[in-house]
Amino acid sequence: MNAVAAEWIKLRTLRSTWWALGAGVLTALALTALGASTVISRWDLGQTGEHASMGIIVAVYVGVVLAQLPLGMLGTLTISSEYTSGMIHTTFVATPSRTRVLLAKASVLGGIAIAVSLLIAIPGYLYGQAVASGFDPTPLPAAAWTVVGGGTLMIVMTTLLGLAFGAIFRNGVVAISMLVVLLVLVPFVGRMLPGGEVVNRILPGYPALQLIEQVPDTMPDAAAFAVLGTWAVAPLLIAVLANKRVT
Amino acid sequence: MIEVIGLTRRFRRSVAIDDLSFTVAPGKITGFLGPNGAGKTTTMRIILGLDRPTSGRATVNGVPYRTLDKPLTQVGALLDASAVQGGRRAEQHLQWLARANGISQTRIGWLLELVGLNKAGRKRVGGFSLGMKQRLGLAAALLGDPEILLLDEPLNGLDPEGIRWMRGLLKSLAAEGRTVLVSSHLMHEMAVTADHLIVIGQGRLLADTEITQFVRPGMSLEDTFMKVIEGSAS
Numbered sequence: 001m002n003a004v005a006a007e008w009i010k011l012r013t014l015r016s017t018w019w020a021l022g023a024g025v026l027t028a029l030a031l032t033a034l035g036a037s038t039v040i041s042r043w044d045l046g047q048t049g050e051h052a053s054m055g056i057i058v059a060v061y062v063g064v065v066l067a068q069l070p071l072g073m074l075g076t077l078t079i080s081s082e083y084t085s086g087m088i089h090t091t092f093v094a095t096p097s098r099t100r101v102l103l104a105k106a107s108v109l110g111g112i113a114i115a116v117s118l119l120i121a122i123p124g125y126l127y128g129q130a131v132a133s134g135f136d137p138t139p140l141p142a143a144a145w146t147v148v149g150g151g152t153l154m155i156v157m158t159t160l161l162g163l164a165f166g167a168i169f170r171n172g173v174v175a176i177s178m179l180v181v182l183l184v185l186v187p188f189v190g191r192m193l194p195g196g197e198v199v200n201r202i203l204p205g206y207p208a209l210q211l212i213e214q215v216p217d218t219m220p221d222a223a224a225f226a227v228l229g230t231w232a233v234a235p236l237l238i239a240v241l242a243n244k245r246v247t
Numbered sequence: 248m249i250e251v252i253g254l255t256r257r258f259r260r261s262v263a264i265d266d267l268s269f270t271v272a273p274g275k276i277t278g279f280l281g282p283n284g285a286g287k288t289t290t291m292r293i294i295l296g297l298d299r300p301t302s303g304r305a306t307v308n309g310v311p312y313r314t315l316d317k318p319l320t321q322v323g324a325l326l327d328a329s330a331v332q333g334g335r336r337a338e339q340h341l342q343w344l345a346r347a348n349g350i351s352q353t354r355i356g357w358l359l360e361l362v363g364l365n366k367a368g369r370k371r372v373g374g375f376s377l378g379m380k381q382r383l384g385l386a387a388a389l390l391g392d393p394e395i396l397l398l399d400e401p402l403n404g405l406d407p408e409g410i411r412w413m414r415g416l417l418k419s420l421a422a423e424g425r426t427v428l429v430s431s432h433l434m435h436e437m438a439v440t441a442d443h444l445i446v447i448g449q450g451r452l453l454a455d456t457e458i459t460q461f462v463r464p465g466m467s468l469e470d471t472f473m474k475v476i477e478g479s480a481s
C-alpha cells in the first residue's frame with residue numbers, strides 16, 4: 001500500500017497530470033453534450049422511454065472514446081518520464097521490487113481512468129436526461145450496463161496499455177507512437193485488407209466499440225469483454241517480465 | 248555495515264569492476280576514491296540493487312539490498328542528484344519518497360531546514376542549481392534516518408561554503424555511529440573529509456587503509472594518490 005500511496009502522490013504533484021485529465025474530460029464532455037443534443041433532436045415522437053434512455057447512454061460513452069488518448073499518454077508518461085529523468089532509480093531504491101512499482105502505478109492509473117469515465121458519464125447522463133425529458137427516459141435499462149461496463153473497461157485498458165508500453169520501451173515518444181499505431185492505425189488499415197475484420201476482432205479497438213454500441217456486433221459481448229480484459233492485463237504482465245531486466 | 252565480496256561487473260567491451268572486495272565499517276567516513284571511470288558509481292549501483300554483478304555479491308547489514316523491507320529506513324543513498332523530475336516542488340519530492348517507505352511526513356520540514364533548503368522547499372526542482380539538487384538529494388538520503396549512507400560525489404556542484412557545510416554534516420553523521428561511504432575523484436577533498444580510504448583504479452582495489460597510514464613518507468596525500476594510481480596502470 002505504501003507504494004500505491006507514493007505513486008498517487010507522484011502523479012498528483014505533476015501539473016502535466018492535471019492538464020492531461022482536464023483536457024481529456026473537457027473535450028469528452030463537449031463532444032458528449034454536442035452528440036447527445038444532435039442525436040436527441042433527430043428522435044421521432046414515438047421513441048419509448050427505454051429507447052431514449054439507451055440513446056443517452058450510448059451518446060455519453062462516445063465522449064469516453066475521445067478521452068482515451070490523453071489517458072493512454074498519461075499512462076505512458078507516468079513511467080517513461082521517470083526513465084528519461086533518471087528518477088526511476090530513486091523509485092527502485094525506495095521500492096526494490098520492480099513488479100510492485102509497476103503494479104502500484106497500474107492501480108493508481110486504473111483508479112484514475114475509472115474516475116475520469118465517471119466524470120464524463122455522470123454529467124453527460126444528467127445532461128442527456130434533461131435534454132430528452134420530453135421522451136420520459138427510464139433511469140437505466142439493463143442493456144445500458146453493457147455500455148457502462150464496456151466503456152469503463154475500454155478507458156482502463158487504454159490507460160494500462162499506455163503504462164505497459166512506457167515500461168517496455170522506456171521512451172515516451174516510442175511508446176505513445178506504438179499506442180497510436182495499435183489503437184488507431186492498425187484497425188484503420190486492417191479494415192481495408194482482406195481478412196482485416198477478423199484481425200480487428202482481436203485488437204482492442206473493435207470489441208470496445210461493439211460494447212458501447214458504436215459498431216455492429218461481430219462477436220458475443222462476453223467475448224468482447226474477454227478481448228478487452230486481455231489487452232488490459234497481458235501487456236502489463238509482459239512489462240513486468242521486461243522490467244525484471246536490471247539497469 | 249556494507250560488504251562487497253569478490254565483485255566483478257563486465258560490460259560488453261570493458262570490465263568496470265574486477266574482483267573487488269571491501270567492507271565499510273560504521274562510525275567513520277569512508278572515502279571511496281578513484282579517477283573517473285574507476286568503477287565507483289557502478290559499485291554503488293550494485294550495492295543498491297540497481298545493477299547486477301557479473302559475479303560476486305554486495306550486502307548491507309548482511310543481506311542483499313533488494314531483500315530489505317522499507318530500505319530507506321536502513322540505507323540512505325545519493326547517486327545522481329540531477330535525476331529528479333523538475334515539475335515537482337522539493338517538499339513534494341520528499342513527500343512521495345517518505346510515503347513509499349511509510350516514513351512520517353513530519354521529518355520533511357526539519358530536513359529541508361537541515362540541508363538549507365527551507366526557503367526553496369515550495370519551489371519547483373526544475374529551477375534548482377546542481378548544488379541545491381545535491382542538498383535535496385542529501386535530504387532524501389536522510390529521510391528514513393538510516394544507519395548507512397552511500398553518497399556518490401556529493402560535493403559536485405557545491406560552492407566552497409556548501410562543501411564545508413557538507414563536510415561538517417558528514418562528520419557529525421559518522422560521529423553518531425553511522426556507516427558513511429562517500430565517493431570522490433578528488434584526493435584533496437577526501438584528505439580533509441575521510442577517516443578511512445578505499446582506493447580503486449580500473450575496477451581493482453588499490454588501497455584499503457586508514458587515511459593516516461595511506462601517505463607515503465616524504466610525500467603529500469595527493470602525490471601518494473597519483474603514485475598509487477599510476478602504479479596500478481602500468
Ligand SMILES: Nc1ncnc2c1ncn2[C@@H]1O[C@H](COP(=O)(O)OP(=O)(O)O)[C@@H](O)[C@H]1O
Binds near residue numbers: 262263283285290
Ligand atoms: N551501462 C554501461 N555500459 C557500458 N559501460 C559502462 C556502463 N556503466 C559504466 N560503464 C563503464 O564502466 C566503467 C566504470 O564507470 P563508473 O562506475 O561510472 O566509474 P566512476 O564512477 O568511478 O567514474 C567506465 O569505463 C564506464 O565507461
Ligand SMILES: [Mg+2]
Binds near residue numbers: 287288289399
Ligand atoms: Mg561516478
